[in-house]
């Protein structure tokens with residue numbers, strides 16, 4: 734895959750709300766009039782307490798759930814179904830166990846009835862880029878959790894999405910694998926230049942990775958703080974975690990959660 738063919742998509746969200754109907758026919762206001770513009774090629778992380786609407790926001794952006802009111806545009810196109818410029822990675826890898834790694838990566842190509850043979854080389858290149866060269870013929874059951882999540886990332890990248898949506902992609906991984914995946918994601922993003930929206934519970938990984946961290950309020954979800962993260966890139970694990978500005982950003986976000994009683998100050 735050529736690293737230069739990809740450009741990040743712009744996102745424009747206006748007065749976006751989502752109301753779910755429960756089985757008891759009650760209304761649950763999950764998102765409340767969100768306004769948000771995301772610059773092409775930027776890395777935006779979203780943190781917020783459980784149930785504040787983070788996954789709902791991602792699902793709306795992915796075109797998987799309809800908005801109740803308001804609008805979303807990706808590069809100017811209104812989103813009402815999955816947009817061709819969008820790739821999604823979920824917390825669980827959702828690989829099909831009966832298909833090989835390569836066939837899992839090529840699944841979106843098959844679904845779109847594109848020429849699978851044409852994309853095979855690209856799939857193999859992507860595998861090599863995430864450190865899984867030669868694993869194309871393995872089955873998901875033969876891989877570790879971190880390896881499977883790398884395959885899921887390749888599957889999202891196969892169509893060179895201008896917008897990569899990631900919903901707690903490293904939440905289920907052990908600490909060492911998570912650290913490696915964070916570093917690899919940064920390298921991939923610096924190489925590809927796509928726009929990333931990264932949802933996480935981890936204040937540390939949000940600040941480490943992002944250009945901008947959006948802190949959401951408890952439900953109904955609104956953006957309480959839109960924090961620009963001005964740390965040099967590429968960020969290095971030890972150096973950045975020792976940076977006093979890094980700690981300042983983390984403290985600023987924690988202070989919001991402490992003020993709302995979501996985190997207890999120690």
Ligand SMILES: Nc1ncnc2c1ncn2[C@@H]1O[C@H](COP(=O)(O)OP(=O)(O)OP(=O)(O)O)[C@@H](O)[C@H]1O
Pocket residue numbers: 753754755761762763781782783784785786787788789790952
């Ligand atoms: N299909 C649904 N029907 C009814 N309510 C829903 C539905 N999906 C989500 N909700 C509610 O909407 C709110 C937001 O849910 P959402 O999953 O977006 O939160 P979240 O911030 O991603 O949570 P977590 O961090 O725990 O994954 C929650 O109160 C949830 O119970």
